Amino acid sequence: MLYIVGLGLGDERDITVRGLDAVRRCAKVYMEAYTSLLSLGLDPSALSNLEKMYGKEITVADREMVEERADQMLREAADADVAFLVVGDPFGATTHTDLVVRAKNMGVEVKVIHNASVMNAVGVCGLQLYRYGETISIPFFTETWRPDSFYEKIQNNRRLGLHTLCLLDIRVKEPTLESLCRGKKVYEPPRFMSVNTAISQLLEVEELRGGSAYGADSLCIGVARLGSDDQKIVAGPMKKLLDVDFGPPLHCLIIVGETHPVEEEMIEFYMIKSSAAEDEQ
Amino acid sequence: MLYIVGLGLGDERDITVRGLDAVRRCAKVYMEAYTSLLSLGLDPSALSNLEKMYGKEITVADREMVEERADQMLREAADADVAFLVVGDPFGATTHTDLVVRAKNMGVEVKVIHNASVMNAVGVCGLQLYRYGETISIPFFTETWRPDSFYEKIQNNRRLGLHTLCLLDIRVKEPTLESLCRGKKVYEPPRFMSVNTAISQLLEVEELRGGSAYGADSLCIGVARLGSDDQKIVAGPMKKLLDVDFGPPLHCLIIVGETHPVEEEMIEFYMIKSSAAEDEQ
Known part of the structure; x- marks a missing residue:
C-alpha cells in the first residue's frame, strides 16, 4: 500500500492523527522535497523534527528522484506499506496525480490522507x-x-x-x-x-x-x-x-x-x- | 483564546496533532453542528468517539445556538482557552468568518487550525x-x-x-x-x-x-x-x-x-x- 500523506502547512504537528498512525506503520517513508525543501532548506532542524515525531527515517525525494525512482518506490509499496509525505494536501497546489496513475497502472493500492492546502x-x-x-x-x-x-x-x-x-x-x-x-x-x-x-x-x-x-x-x-x-x-x-x-x-x-x-x-x-x-x- | 479547529473530512482521527493538543488544553469545547450533525446524526457513536479521543466533553452547538450564544462562548474565550470544532476546514465550504469578526471586535484572540476541506x-x-x-x-x-x-x-x-x-x-x-x-x-x-x-x-x-x-x-x-x-x-x-x-x-x-x-x-x-x-x- 502506498500512503500519500498530506502534512499540512505548518510544521511536524500539522499532520493528522490518521496520517501519523499510517506513517508509523510504514516500512519506508519518503518525502517530496519540491515544496518541502522550502522549510527544510530554511530550517535545517525541520527534517529531524519530523523524523523524531514520526519515529522513522525519512528519505527526501527531490523532483528528479520522484520522476526517476518512482517505480522503485512503487515496487516497494507493492509488498509493504510505504508512505510518501507531501507538504500541504496531496492534491493541492502541487498535485501528485501522475504518481497515483502510475501506482494504479502497476496495481499498487493507494490511500490518500488529506490535509490543509493553500x-x-x-x-x-x-x-x-x-x-x-x-x-x-x-x-x-x-x-x-x-x-x-x-x-x-x-x-x-x-x-x-x-x-x-x-x-x-x-x-x-x-x-x-x-x-x-x-x-x-x-x-x-x-x-x-x-x-x-x-x-x-x-x-x-x-x-x-x-x-x-x-x-x-x-x-x-x-x-x-x-x-x-x-x-x-x-x-x-x-x-x-x-x-x-x-x-x-x-x-x-x-x-x-x-x-x-x-x-x-x-x-x-x-x-x-x-x-x-x-x-x- | 478561541481556537477554531478544523476536524477534516473523515472521523475523529482526522484532526491534526496540533489541533488535538489545542483541544486537550481547552477549558471548554464546542462543536459546530450544522454540517457535523451529518456524521453525528447518522452515527450516534461519532460524538462519543470524539469525546473519548479528545478527553473532553463536547457541547454540540447548532446553528441557532452559534448565532444566539456566540457572545457567551466568546466571553468565555476572553478568560480561558475555548475550542470551537468545525468539520472540514474553518474556512472551507461553510465559513466561520462572522465568528472571527465578532471575536476580533470583542478583543478575543483567535487561532485557526486548518484541515482538509471538500x-x-x-x-x-x-x-x-x-x-x-x-x-x-x-x-x-x-x-x-x-x-x-x-x-x-x-x-x-x-x-x-x-x-x-x-x-x-x-x-x-x-x-x-x-x-x-x-x-x-x-x-x-x-x-x-x-x-x-x-x-x-x-x-x-x-x-x-x-x-x-x-x-x-x-x-x-x-x-x-x-x-x-x-x-x-x-x-x-x-x-x-x-x-x-x-x-x-x-x-x-x-x-x-x-x-x-x-x-x-x-x-x-x-x-x-x-x-x-x-x-x-
Missing part, C-alpha cells in the same frame, strides 16, 4: 472560497522569458467579480544554465517569489497589455507563511503592498474581486494602515 | 484544483421555489473551459412550515441532496433555460463521503450518473470542463462501466 487555508483571509475564479501561477520573469498568459485569466475572473489566488514561483534545485552546458549539474540557490516581486511583475504586464484587468489601486491581499504561527496577512492597494516586508517565504497573493459585507469586515482587520502624511491629505 | 480534497478526483471556476451551491427545489442562479455561473465556467464544483444542499434542523405557523418549532428530518437529485435538477434547469451550458452527455464526477474510508467516486455523462447509487451522504458533484491528458488518465479510473448491451451497440 487552496483552502487561504480562506482565512476572509474571502469566501466559492467566490474564487481560476487560480493562476506567476513565474519569475527573466531578461528573455516573460510569460504572461495569466493576464487573461485574471481579466476573466475580474469580469465575473471573482477573486484570484496567485501562486508564486518556487525555484528549487534548478540547474544553472552554465552547468547544463558543461554536462555536470550545479544547482542555483533556491528562490521564492515575494508578494512584492509578484505585484511589480503584474503591474509591468498590465502596462504592456493595457487591458485594465487591474491596476496600482486594485485591492489585494498579500499572505506569507500561511498556516504557520508567524503567518502575515496584509491587505491594501497593489501600490502600497509593493513596499510591505512580508518576511520569509512562502508567499501568495490574492487579487480581490467584488466583495460582500462580511468579507469586507474581515479584510478591514488586515488593511494596511495609512501613514499620517496620507491621512492629512 | 474545497481541496476534491482534488483526489484527478482534476487540477487551479482549473476550477466559481463553486456553486444547488438548493433543493420545492413546488414553488426553484432558484437557478447557479446556471450562469456554470455557463461562465464552461465557456472558460473550467471545472465546476457543485456543493449540494444540506437541510439540517429546518423548522417545519406548520410548526412555524403554530409558534413552536418542530424540525424536519435532516435531508442531504444526492448526486442523482442534483443532476436531475440541473437537467431540468437546462431544459428551461436552453443555453446549452451542459447537457445529458456532459461529463461529470459524482463524489460521496469524500475523505472517508468508504468514499465513492464515479465519472460519466450526466444521464448515466442519474442511476448510480452513491450511498449515504455527503455527496458533491463536479461538472468537468476542458481536460488535460493527466486529468483524463485519472478520470478513466473512475469511469462508469458501460453495460454489455451498450458495448454491443
Whole structure:
C-alpha cells in the first residue's frame, strides 16, 4: 500500500492523527522535497523534527528522484506499506496525480490522507472560497522569458467579480544554465517569489497589455507563511503592498474581486494602515 | 483564546496533532453542528468517539445556538482557552468568518487550525484544483421555489473551459412550515441532496433555460463521503450518473470542463462501466 500523506502547512504537528498512525506503520517513508525543501532548506532542524515525531527515517525525494525512482518506490509499496509525505494536501497546489496513475497502472493500492492546502487555508483571509475564479501561477520573469498568459485569466475572473489566488514561483534545485552546458549539474540557490516581486511583475504586464484587468489601486491581499504561527496577512492597494516586508517565504497573493459585507469586515482587520502624511491629505 | 479547529473530512482521527493538543488544553469545547450533525446524526457513536479521543466533553452547538450564544462562548474565550470544532476546514465550504469578526471586535484572540476541506480534497478526483471556476451551491427545489442562479455561473465556467464544483444542499434542523405557523418549532428530518437529485435538477434547469451550458452527455464526477474510508467516486455523462447509487451522504458533484491528458488518465479510473448491451451497440 502506498500512503500519500498530506502534512499540512505548518510544521511536524500539522499532520493528522490518521496520517501519523499510517506513517508509523510504514516500512519506508519518503518525502517530496519540491515544496518541502522550502522549510527544510530554511530550517535545517525541520527534517529531524519530523523524523523524531514520526519515529522513522525519512528519505527526501527531490523532483528528479520522484520522476526517476518512482517505480522503485512503487515496487516497494507493492509488498509493504510505504508512505510518501507531501507538504500541504496531496492534491493541492502541487498535485501528485501522475504518481497515483502510475501506482494504479502497476496495481499498487493507494490511500490518500488529506490535509490543509493553500487552496483552502487561504480562506482565512476572509474571502469566501466559492467566490474564487481560476487560480493562476506567476513565474519569475527573466531578461528573455516573460510569460504572461495569466493576464487573461485574471481579466476573466475580474469580469465575473471573482477573486484570484496567485501562486508564486518556487525555484528549487534548478540547474544553472552554465552547468547544463558543461554536462555536470550545479544547482542555483533556491528562490521564492515575494508578494512584492509578484505585484511589480503584474503591474509591468498590465502596462504592456493595457487591458485594465487591474491596476496600482486594485485591492489585494498579500499572505506569507500561511498556516504557520508567524503567518502575515496584509491587505491594501497593489501600490502600497509593493513596499510591505512580508518576511520569509512562502508567499501568495490574492487579487480581490467584488466583495460582500462580511468579507469586507474581515479584510478591514488586515488593511494596511495609512501613514499620517496620507491621512492629512 | 478561541481556537477554531478544523476536524477534516473523515472521523475523529482526522484532526491534526496540533489541533488535538489545542483541544486537550481547552477549558471548554464546542462543536459546530450544522454540517457535523451529518456524521453525528447518522452515527450516534461519532460524538462519543470524539469525546473519548479528545478527553473532553463536547457541547454540540447548532446553528441557532452559534448565532444566539456566540457572545457567551466568546466571553468565555476572553478568560480561558475555548475550542470551537468545525468539520472540514474553518474556512472551507461553510465559513466561520462572522465568528472571527465578532471575536476580533470583542478583543478575543483567535487561532485557526486548518484541515482538509471538500474545497481541496476534491482534488483526489484527478482534476487540477487551479482549473476550477466559481463553486456553486444547488438548493433543493420545492413546488414553488426553484432558484437557478447557479446556471450562469456554470455557463461562465464552461465557456472558460473550467471545472465546476457543485456543493449540494444540506437541510439540517429546518423548522417545519406548520410548526412555524403554530409558534413552536418542530424540525424536519435532516435531508442531504444526492448526486442523482442534483443532476436531475440541473437537467431540468437546462431544459428551461436552453443555453446549452451542459447537457445529458456532459461529463461529470459524482463524489460521496469524500475523505472517508468508504468514499465513492464515479465519472460519466450526466444521464448515466442519474442511476448510480452513491450511498449515504455527503455527496458533491463536479461538472468537468476542458481536460488535460493527466486529468483524463485519472478520470478513466473512475469511469462508469458501460453495460454489455451498450458495448454491443
